[in-house]
Amino acid sequence: MDERLHGHENPDESPDVLAAVDRRLDPLVPTGPAPVTDLLARGRARRTRRRGLQAGLAAAVAVAVAAVGSAVVADGRSTATPPVATQTPTAPDGLRTVGLDGLVVDVPADWVVRSDCGMPELDSLSFGPPEASACEGPGVTLTTSVQFPDVAYAEGAGPEYQHGLEVRRLDPCDPDGDGADACAALEPSVTFDFPDVNRDLTRPGQSVAARGPDREEIASSARPVPDGYTVVPDVVGLGLDEAKQTMTDAGLDVPHTEPNWIVGTTDPAAGSVVPVGTFVDLPPRQIGAVTPVPDGYQLVDFSGVAVAIPDTWTNCPMVATLSTGPGWGPREVRGCDGDATISLDFYLDAEFEAAPVTEQSGIRLQVVPGCPARWTGSCDDATHLSVRVVDQGMTVRIASPSADVRETALASIRAAD
C-alpha cells in the first residue's frame, strides 16, 4: 500500500475495491529493493558485447577467418586506410554473412533487411528475399533476448556446441507430442539460442529464428562475429547524433553531418559484417519535408504513423474492419461502422505483397485500392483503400464517399514524431 493508490486518477471508479485487492496482495508481492546494480551490469554487458566478443571469444571461434591486411586495429579504430566495405568474412558461394550485435549467420546473397519483422522493444534484425513484402515465408531473425529457459540436461548428456558456442535449440514441434507431423509440415521457425555469446550474462543472450526450406542450414551457420569484424547497427530513422554515436560504439567510422536530420539509409546496410573501422555513410533525410495538412483537417497518429482526418471527425470504436488500432469517423455517425472511416491497423494483408512501393514524405507506402478482405460491413470498392506504411509496419484504412477526404488522407500519411 503506498502512494500509487492515493495518486489514482479516477476516484469515481471504485478505487476502494482495488485498494482492498491490493492490500490482500501484499503477502504475495516480493519485498526488497530493485537489483539496480545487477540490472546495470547485465545491461552494460549486453551493450559492450560487440566489442568484448572480438577479444573474449576469439579462441572459441571454430571457423577460419581470412585475415584482412588493410584492417589494422588498435583501440577499436583503424590505423590504415578505411577498409573496403565489401570485405566480409568467408561465406560459401551464393551466401553472404550478416549479423546482429555479436552473432553472424550466412544467408542467401540476395536477402535484404526486412525492417518491420522484428520486435520493436528488442534489438533485432530480420533478413529475407527482396521480393517478399510481408514477414511471411523464408527468412531469418536475429534477436537479442534477455529471457531464457533453464535447460536441464539428461543424465550423462551435456550441452551441445556450435562454432564454439553452447547452443540450445527451441523447436516448436514436440517430436513426441500430438500433431508433431502436422506441425513439422508447417515449417515453423526453428530457434537456436546462444546462452554464452556474452559470458557475463546469467540470463543470455542471443537467438536466431530461421524459417523456410534452408532454415536448418542457416541457423546452424550462426557463430560469433569474427575477430576484427563488427556488425553495422540498424540506425535508420534515428537522429544523426544518436546514429553516429551508435556507429562509433560499434567501432565504425562515420561522416561529419549536420544535426536535425534523420538517417534514411546506411551504406553498407544494417546487419552487414564489416571490418572494424569501416566507413559507414549515413545519407540523411530532412525531417519535416512532408505534405502540409490543409485547412479543415487535423493530424492524428498512432504507433509511429500520422494521417490527416477532417476536423469534424472523432475517435470511434472499430468494428467493421476488425482493425487492431484506433479509428476515426464523422461525429454524427455512431461507431466506425459507417462508410466514412479512417483507421490504423497492425494487420498487414496479403494483397500488399504484389503492390508497388512508392515514396512520400520520406516514408515508403504501398497503396491497394478497394475493400480490405477482412472488411465485414457494407463496403464499396470505389470508396475504400488500404495503405501499408512499409517501414513502420502499419496499415492505414481509408473509407469515404468524398474523393477529397480520401486524397487528402492518402497524401498526408507520414511518420509520426
Place this chain on the structure above:
Amino acid sequence: MGVSTDADFAEYAAARWPTLLRSAVFLGCTPAEAEDLAQTTLLRCYASWRKVARAEHRDAYVSRVLLNAFRESRRRRWWGERPAGDDLPDVAVADGTDLVAETESVRRALAGLSTAHREVVVLRYYLQLSERETADALRIPPGTVKSRHSHALRHLAAALQPSPEET
C-alpha cells in the same frame, strides 16, 4: 550508455520496481516469476533507454514492454508443463489464519478474471495510464478499456464479498 543515462535508468528502475512486481503478481505471476518479469522488463528498457527516455509517456512505453514480456513468457511451452502446485506461494506469517484466508480470497478473485481484464486493471490502476494510453498500449478501442475495467471492478467487488458462512 553514459553515466548520466545510467543514473537516470537506475533512478527509474528503483522507483518503479515495486509497481512492476505488484503488476506482475496481479497478472498471475508467482513471486519468483514476478521478479523475473520485472527484471526482464527493465533490462529490455535499458537496451533501448534512449528511446524510452524520449517517449512522451515513459510509463506507457514500459507498460507495453511489460505486457509483451508477460505474454511471451506465457506463450512459452514450459509454462504448460509446470504442476499447478508451483503457483501456490509459500507465505510465512506469524498468525496466518486471517491473512491466509484473505490472500486466498484475492487469489480466487483474480483467478476468475481473464488475462485481458487483468491487463486493463494493471495499466489503469498500477501504472496509472489514461484510458487513451491504455487503449493504445493494448491496441483496443477506449470503449473496450472502459467496459473491461468496470467488469473487472464488479467482479472483484463481488468476489471479495464475504460469503454467508463467513459472516
